[in-house]
Amino acid sequence: SQTIHQWPATLVQPVGSPLSLECTVEGTSNPNLYWYRQAAGRGLQLLFYSVGIGQISSEVPQNLSASRPQDRQFILSSKKLLLSDSGFYLCAWSSWTVGYTFGSGTRLTVV
Amino acid sequence: KNQVEQSPQSLIILEGKNCTLQCNYTVSPFSNLRWYKQDTGRGPVSLTIMTFSENTKSNGRYTATLDADTKQSSLHITASQLSDSASYICVVSGSNDYKLSFGAGTTVTVRA
Numbered sequence: 001s002q003t004i005h006q007w008p009a010t011l012v013q014p015v016g017s018p019l020s021l022e023c024t025v026e027g028t029s030n031p032n033l034y035w036y037r038q039a040a041g042r043g044l045q046l047l048f049y050s051v052g053i054g055q056i057s058s059e060v061p062q063n064l065s066a067s068r069p070q071d072r073q074f075i076l077s078s079k080k081l082l083l084s085d086s087g088f089y090l091c092a093w094s095s096w097t098v099g100y101t102f103g104s105g106t107r108l109t110v111v
Numbered sequence: 112k113n114q115v116e117q118s119p120q121s122l123i124i125l126e127g128k129n130c131t132l133q134c135n136y137t138v139s140p141f142s143n144l145r146w147y148k149q150d151t152g153r154g155p156v157s158l159t160i161m162t163f164s165e166n167t168k169s170n171g172r173y174t175a176t177l178d179a180d181t182k183q184s185s186l187h188i189t190a191s192q193l194s195d196s197a198s199y200i201c202v203v204s205g206s207n208d209y210k211l212s213f214g215a216g217t218t219v220t221v222r223a
Contacts, residue, residue, distance in 0.1 A: 006154070043115070043200070043213030044155075059210075090154050099145065100202075100211070102154035 002027035006091045006103030013110055019064075019078040021106050023091030026072065031093040033074040035066055038088040038105075050074060086110045114138075115203050117214035124191055124221055132217045134184040134201030142204040146175050146186045149198045149216070158186070158199075191221045 006023045013019060025031050032051055036044040046059045048066035056066050063082050067075045074091060091103040115136045124130045136144070143162045147155035159168045159175040161184070168175050172189045188195055201214040 041120075041215060043215045044211075045213075046210060088152075092154075099157060099160050101157070102147075105152065105154045107152065 002093075002101065004091065004093055004101055004103045006106060008106060009104065010107045011109070013081050013108065015083055015110055016080045019076070019081050019085070019108070021076040021089055021091075021108075023074045023076075023103055024072055025074075025093045028072070028093070028095065030071060031095060033068065034092040034094070034100075035064075035074065035076045036090040036092060036102075038090060044090065048076070081110045083110050115201055115212045115214040117199075117201050117217050119217060120215070121218040121220070124219070126191060126193060126221055126223050128191055130188050130191060130219065132186045132188075132199050132201075132219070134186070134203075134214055136182050136184070136201070136203045136212065136214075138182075138203040138205045138212050140206045141179060141182070142206055144175075144177055144184050145202040145204070146173070146184075147200040147202060149200055151197070155200055188219070191219075193221050193223060195219060196221045 003026045034049045035047040037047055038044050048058055050056050050068045053068055053071055064078050086109050089106045092100050094100045118133045143160055145160045146158045148158050149155040158170050158173050161168050161177045163179050174187045177184045198216040198218045200216045203212045
């Protein structure tokens with residue numbers, strides 16, 4: 001069966017520090033991978049999606065970047081965090097047969 | 112702009128009672144509509160997915176309906192339990208499945 005792992009679950013980082021959130025998928029090959037951000041009281045906002053290794057599409061211009069170094073690994077990064085980067089980040093993968101499956105999320109607090 | 116509007120924003124119900132959540136959307140063309148349950152601090156978990164031709168789909172005590180003509184969907188929770196306390200998110204997919212449109216969610220609180 002397919003599983004998705006996302007870590008860490010919570011993270012507190014100072015302003016200006018770098019960020020690296022990792023997401024891996026097991027049990028499938030060549031999945032579509034996504035990074036979302038969820039603000040309180042608002043719907044999920046698509047940040048990046050990837051249809052293959054090294055293929056990244058950015059939906060929202062911002063202080064973040066994404067990379068897909070391996071087929072089932074998706075990384076969300078920042079060189080210098082801003083206060084506005086605080087939020088709940090979700091990784092997800094999709095297929096036509098399974099639909100969308102979300103990770104457990106990372107609560108990022110920038111202080 | 113594709114939008115998904117959910118109502119109410121939040122509701123409180125007593126354990127054992129039923130409730131219905133609403134979702135209206137303007138996404139076009141339409142591919143499918145999903146309902147997710149999201150516990151606090153966790154990722155959303157899929158409850159149902161419906162395509163254009165489906166009117167009703169059930170998953171245990173959860174029943175979703177879809178009217179593609181009026182672009183409305185509802186999620187009915189029967190005999191609510193304390194564990195039903197969560198945010199319920201309506202998600203609509205257009206022709207491009209890479210870009211989903213998310214509702215802001217309805218927060219359901221079930222009280223004993």
